[in-house]
Amino acid sequence: MPVLDEARIDDEEAIAALDSRQTLRSLAMAGAQVRQAIDLTADAGVQRVGGGDRPRSVLVASLGGSAVVADVLELLAEPGSPVPVHVRRNLPLPGWVGALDLVVAVSQSGRAEGPLALAAEAARRGASLLTVGAPRSPLAHLCAQARGIHVDIPAGLTSSRTSLWALLTPVVIAAGALGLVDADPGVLARVADRLDLQAGLFRPGSESFVNPAKLLAAELADGVPVVLGDGPLTGVAAARAASMLARTARMPATWGELPDAASQIVACFDGPWTDAAEQAAGRPPGGDIFADPYLDAPASPRLRLLMLRDGGAGAEEVAAARLLADAVVQTAQDAGVRVSQHSSDPGHPLERLAGHVALTDFAATYLAIGLGMDPGLSPHVADLRERTRD
Missing domain, CATH: 3.40.50.10490 (Glucose-6-phosphate isomerase like protein; domain 1)
Structure with a gap:
């Protein structure tokens, strides 16, 4: 049986020594990720996605640590979206996707093969394209060539597992602008506040x-x-x-x-x-x-x-x-x-x-x-x- 050392998780120096990628710090910055993503989304002009017209359908491509982005959009859209929202992890792109549809591709690194391949095929068919990921990445380059909208993620994010809110926020804002989900800027501000509150409760020094x-x-x-x-x-x-x-x-x-x-x-x-x-x-x-844990069976x-x-x-x-x-x-x-x-x-x-x-x-x-x-x-x-x- 695994044994958790409670003294270690109460020792900030021990935590810092093991957490080489500063995972806890990245999670604590979730609220800041939301606020930064709001600004980056506005800079990208996400309201222009698809020419500002509501698409016939939306397909979201994300996988790995980013997979939850597609699941969340599907969840939020399900109760009232006037158009269907679909989730896809990899090729093939469904045959019905065409010029009237919107494809959203999400990859923290901008290099994940599934979202990148789906975005490339969507661009070939003339579908509208919204991408979220690292600046100057293959995904960003592909989106620019297809005249889509690419939203950069904030600098310094190293893992898709700890970049959830930087990846999700632009997608929610775009879906809100198209009338697919009920999520105005005030909602995202409250989400950021709640994430800040949680980060305080869960801080290493507690x-x-x-x-x-x-x-x-x-x-x-x-x-x-x-x-x-x-x-x-x-x-x-x-x-x-x-x-x-x-x-x-x-x-x-x-x-x-x-x-x-x-x-x-x-x-x-x-x-x-x-x-x-x-x-x-x-x-x-x-x-x-x-039972003796040393002499008897574990x-x-x-x-x-x-x-x-x-x-x-x-x-x-x-x-x-x-x-x-x-x-x-x-x-x-x-x-x-x-x-x-x-x-x-x-x-x-x-x-x-x-x-x-x-x-x-x-x-x-x-x-x-x-x-x-x-x-x-x-x-x-x-x-x-x-x-x-x-």
């Missing part, structure tokens, strides 16, 4: 017993994380959390969204990492308190359910979601599964999402540091890139 992100990191360290959202908004947050836990904390994590994922998640409570398996093997639930990992709840949906949605989420939590507890829960504060959907994302982003980073790993560097990812480089 002791573990009063820091919600450090507390969650300690809870997630004791098992195999299963992240479950109680609806569409928290489903997006759950997918982001699972990605951050795997990529940043190197913890294998699965995720789901209610109601669809209820059965598959609850079925895991009968599996090998719960009290049910211990009882079936004739062992006491919760393990043998007299303790098997245990499931840890992280339930993300949406605290601002409509009354009927809240009632239905709460009933099912409560039932899943009770079933988990009855099966001996450890449970952590987090509910968003009220506000615009983007504000509520920001609260969940900030908590789980910081928690995944503290978890990596508490386990003695650099949250910004993975030797095996570096090896993979080397082996697949042309």
